[in-house]
Amino acid sequence: MQPTYLYTSDFDREIRWRSRFSTGIPILLGILQMLLTFAIIGLEIVSVVISPILGTLYAGFWSSVIFMLSWVSMLGLVCCHRARKWASYMFFISILCAAAAIALIVLDTLFIGNIDKCFFSNVICNELILSFSPVLFSQPLGRKVQILKVQLACAVLMLVTAILYMLVFISASMSVRRSTSRILIEHHQLPVQLVRQTDRYSPTSQSWKTPSVPVTYQPNRIECPHCGTSIKLTQKKRYT
Structure with a gap:
């Protein structure tokens, strides 16, 4: 009798995926992202306290929203037992995390080079200068430069973690795709x-x-x- 060929089912693919996708690296990346997120928020608070007008767009705050979503989703892989759909969702979140990290890196570099410049509109800058004029120059801006450099390093590490997860996901997907082939089953x-x-x-x-x-x-x-x-x-x- 002629052999019969069957393609692997979705359940088989899911089993193959979970056997090749380990949660060890995502857990470590999620914990590292959590620590980096708290560090970026803390550094942004210190930066705003030093000068709430000059050399800032509060980028550490709004970018941390995406960073927080990233590490929460990363740790959620454990609760979902390494499900392929959740891992694919995490891949999309990692792309957003990488984009937010790149934006923070660019802005921090811009702030460090122009620490005495107001990056808001002229109207907002004038209103903020009038509001914070008593404490505007109470702290030296050189200290804020050091804070922004540390925040820049944290943003670079955040970008590295996002790229590492994407590489892990792509590697596991290619491994599953190579192993998913037609199964030869004899007629008997x-x-x-x-x-x-x-x-x-x-x-x-x-x-x-x-x-x-x-x-x-x-x-x-x-x-x-x-x-x-x-x-x-x-x-x-x-x-x-």
Whole structure:
């Protein structure tokens, strides 16, 4: 008999994915992202306290919203048992995290080079200068430069963690894709419900008066193509 080819099911792909995608690296990356997020927020608070007008756009605050979503989603992989859909969602979040980290890196570099400049509109700058004029120059701006340099380093590390997760996801996806191929199952190994034989009847034969019932080929045992386990099937007797 000719061999029969079956494609792997979605369940098989999910099992293959979970066997090749380890949560160890994502957990470490999630914890590191959490620490970096708190550090970026803290450094931004200190930077604003030193000067709430000059050399700032409060980038550490709004970028940390995406950073927080990233590490929460990263740690959520454990609760979802390394599900492929959640890992794909985390890949998309990592792209946003990388974009936010790049934006923070660019802005921090810009602030460090122009620490005495107001980056808001002229109207907002004038209003802020009038509001904070008593404490505007109470702290030296050189201290803020040091704070922004530390925040810049944290943003670079955040970008590295996002890229590392994307590399881990791509590597696991390619490994699953290479291992997901057609499974060769011999005809005698097919389950009962997949093997059917039909009889052809000639119009001149007398058997055309009797409705034909497909006869099911029922092997006693089938062998799992993945693990080689032999499974014994219970034969059902049909009474006529």
